[in-house]
Amino acid sequence: MSEPALVIDKLEKTYAGGLRALNGVSLAVPQGDFFALLGPNGAGKTTLIGIVTGLVNKTGGKVSVFGADIDKEVERARTFIGLVPQEVNMNPFEKPLDILVNQAGYYGVPRAIAIPRAEQILKDLGLYEKRDKGSNTLSGGMKRRLMIARGIVHEPKLLILDEPTAGVDVDLRRSMWDYLTTLTKKGVTIILTTHYLEEAEQLAKHVAIINKGEIAAQGTMDEVLALHDESAHEGGYRGGKLEEVFLQLTRPDAPKP
């Protein structure tokens, strides 16, 4: 069996103010998987992603990416990862092509290789016509696509998407999912956080639900969906099956895992 793309073992994070964002989180993401990391706002998803990508310092536990420990082999671990953050964080005056070529440069990809690669990605994501315009002239959806392009330009083996479709219209969301699905077919492992649970239900092979800094459930999508308890439904609006499981596991009076 191949080595997991990501292994997290008893991960802990307590912020300076005393907030305990992660409390012994452990999970493993298989290679080539489309993995959904779900949880309510403030559950610890972004903190977890921040630790894996090196933006947040952990206070305990271990993380390894394709076998590279993020403490001992920082550079090697980061080479494997591509990040699409929750917030649009790019220089608004830079051109999309420059943003991609520079990003590849930070990973040591020479411009001669990065330019044609960046152009191809911009074509694939429908941004080629805007390659020489300031990124502040792009629409919200275009900025989101550019963030995905920036996350994949160095050809990572593990792509982490932190709510990439927040505020994106349905048509665009579908095209983004189609594109990301083609990446998984090429062997890229994808970790996705989203609040669109029906999309996670369709796309992900494995899922973990995190609540208050702890894993409430994890496994294959079928295993997690099997936790659905019809009697837990409190009446009113009924969502998809994953949504019902999610609510069941994350409501304030939910039993601790």
Add this chain to the structure above:
Amino acid sequence: MTTYQIWISFYTIIRKDVLRMFRIWPQTFLPSVITSALYFLIFGAFLGSKIGDVHGVPYVMFVVPGLVMLAVVTNSYANTSFVMFSSKFFGRNIDEILVSPTPAWVLVAGFVAGGLVRGILIGTLVLAV
């Protein structure tokens, strides 16, 4: 990262910064040139004409090196601090580099080199004035 990859990363940081400087040249180069020209006019021409020569050397010759270095130092510092603070607190695009395998010392060296380039360019311009 290999030495070659580190060099590419360093080159990317400095190239991006230098292109930014030239893209907004009215903000990066022009103010220093105007300020220095005014200083030369006030301290060199007006004040210098009252003071005259000092031990046979015109007063303005004492002022020139100081004003050039003033422009070099303030611009180098301003460039480095602006690039770091704007990318950390405004666009938050410093994360682009922080998530990459680029070592911290390369990031610092890139920012410092950007400041160095701007300082040298400004110093040359002020000297030409």
